[in-house]
Amino acid sequence: MPKSNRYALAGLLLFVALCGAWMLSIDSRERFTTDVTELLPADERDPEARFALSLVRERQGRVVLIALDAPPGTSHATLTAASQVYADTLRASSAFSAVYPLADQSWQHALGRLLHTRRFDLLLPGWLAEQRKAYVAEASAEPFPTWLATRVTAALDAHLASPASAATVDLVPSDPLLLLVSLADKAAPLAPTPAASSNRVLIWAETRNGPLSEAGQQPVFDALDAGKAAARAQVPDLTARFTGVARFAAAAKASTRAEITQLNTIAIGCVLLITALFLKRLHAVLHLLPVVLMATLGAVTITTLLFPRVHVLVFVLGALLSGVAVDYGFQIVLARRENEPFSSRLRRLAIPLLGGAGTTFAGFVALTVSELPLVRQLGVYVAAGIVVGLVATVLYFSLFPRLDFAPRRLTFQAALPSRLRLPLLLALAGLAILGLTRLHWHDDLRTLEYPSPVLRAEDAALRNAFGQSNDSANYVTRGATYAEARTRWQHLADSAPNGSPITGIASLLPSPDAYAAAISAETRTQLTAFPPAFRAAAEAAGFESDAFDDFHRDFASYLSTPPPAYEALLRDTLSNLPGPLALLAHADAEGVWFLSTAPRAFEVPTVAEGTFSLSGIEGLNHLFSRYRAATARLSLIGISALVLISCFLHGPRLGLRTAALPLLATGLAFGVLALRGEAFGLFHLLGALLGVCLADDYAHFAHADDPAHPQARAAIRLSGLTTAASFAVLMTSAIPAVSALGATVALIVTLALVFVETDLFSLRGHG
């Protein structure tokens, strides 16, 4: 073996060893992700998007809703016992941190106790503000405590005359101000009561780990299975359904993995089939395998070196790398001429190879400054793979200088007469422009998800069973402090029209202004005078003298204790919220937010600063538009680089003609798709960039086309057809984004191939 070959072999082996060692050293579960939210930047500057992403990762994303259905005829007691066993099994597992059967009202009672204990801190300030407003409006001459005592007594009488008083008879002695009674309307929507069903039990549970982590998926499903098995000992035909982010995430992961395997297998089959049509020595094609594997290994290694977590979609979209890496092999081996040394062949092919690889590299390097992690990772992956693929191809095939794929001699000639080229070019350009005028964009983050209609239907049915109506929308009000968040929430609540109430945990909390007024020295003095006035007014109205002893004791204690600071009061109260209510507010280093619901028709007014609608992942589509626009700018930079490189390599005239081929192919592909009515998105754009780069490769290779040596033409045909077939396979993907990308690239590559075959741009023979 010549010395140069030994170096080449050593270099290749060393590269594979280093990359292999790196790949073996990393934890694939930690480094690769299928989480759709990780396609967006973690430090997204849009606060709404950042919040929506955090919700999935925070406690709100860990909620699992479960419905147990017993066959008709099962007694309620038996079903209750079975559900108890089910809940106990979940509680005993390490996968769940909280489990509440909805029939078990313990957490609602806990809320009641919490509010009762803190009723003067939490509810008195708002009530007092309302009373003071009425006092001012009435312009009463009575002192405020006396006026208030009379008003409280009258309200109490009215309440006792109401049929609703039957339910509050135990509460009124300690709450004659009816603070908790009047709260019932506000608090009831916070815990929607599902429609009663004699053969169904609903369970609300919270997992210990996030739904996107491994620990938040399989262990959770195992615990749910164990719970079902245990409950079936009581009710053998019990069915258990559940929904949660974890279920969607696990399904998406499994589906995406299955799809990657399936699409790659079909693509490889198509490539082999096409290759067999063009080459006699099919087994020689196996030599391409090491080159493709090395390009892929290098690309994965460099991508994982640069990014702590890489989305698997990068590998699906980066499948084109195989097509490009294979192209270099085809070009080098099929350009073989008898008795020509390998080094001479390389010199002959240097410009087409460097031109093709250089433009593709430049196009994808431009993507690495994108703010979208997926696009950034894809840019690095393909750019790195291009460089590694080209170097590996040259080194590898230098070891086999006599390798011959034995191409079949195809005498197909489709070159157009020169006089027809310009009119045809103009006609095609016109068609492309016509189509491009019809182009419309539709950005939808859901196109990245593997569609799961069955899961979605089950999810909707379960949420409906839990009383989560589709008629209402969720809103989030944020603030740097509790006071700011509560003030902003008040602006939101005040802006709601009558009949469209805003319900939220914030309604149970005093506003900062009302709280400050309630704990002021003046108010405290007036409140000290209230109990004797109330006692007198109540007795005069026919109440027993000891009727409200509980109230007087608690109120005296409240007045004698220094009031807590507002921030401390809210922090302490919200951290003690029981069960599902705990998810309605959140505080961390970044601030505080409250969750509210309102009828879907309600639109948040501009005065409600800090509040935005939480419309799920689809609510982030506007971000996708922004990313698409940014990617379009980067693609234009990449395409400009492609044109410049072409002009640099071939001179301005030929360089522009060379660059025009991929640009027309892309423009025409977009035009045709637009005329078909296709809505375009980010992935059409990425597909266009990939297509431009591939088409540009063929334009550069066309320069090396020599009628005396038809192998170069065979190499372009083979490259083009195998690439078009691979991407046509991607069109069958169930993930809309992948399908869009496949359609775009397949069409561009096919058109580019037709342009090269017909020599529409008169590029042949310039090599």
Add this chain to the structure above:
Amino acid sequence: MALAGCPKNCPKLTHRMNIRRLLWIFILLALPVVAEPYAAELSAPWRTRLAALVKPKTLSAPFTESRSTPLKKRPVVVTGTVRIDRARGLSLSYDQRHAPVVILDERGLLLRHEDGREQSAPPEAESDLRLLHALFSFDLATLEKSYALTATDSPDGKWTLVFTRRDGATATYRELVLVGTLDRLTGITLAKTPNLKTEIVLGEPQLDPVFTAVDLARYFR
């Protein structure tokens, strides 16, 4: 004697006797199963009276409700109209302004406010409400599980049914009382404690009134 005089028929008659004996055994065994609720407490005339009470398919009557609580020296008195539809349940509409309509039916208790808001009773009230529904619909079988019954008649035609909570029963109402004259119900008392009770006095009822669609939508569900 007839049997002795007719030896030819003897085997047949013996067979008949066996069947009759078996039938008696079956009836005796089945008696506890098909026995009327409060079989010992309610004689046949009582059952006739109760049957007459539930005969009207619909009923409407004015009422006066006195609510005694430990808070007030005197009961709070309110008035209204009770409507009963055997298929839909019972509805109380109060004369007091802004008072919600109270609907008690098989699905539980519902307060329907003027503005259309509806409030259901909390789930923990379900067992009590089931018993109240049983009381108003004279579902004695349900009441018997939780309450003992004392029925008294007076010569002037007045009658009283006192349901007293059995030991161990979970109902919160200690005593439920129905008072009537002849075949008319005139009063209901629901007592949790001696000083926490509701007494309803019913006025002259209108039997089998026709509830319009508007009435049905407003007073029932």
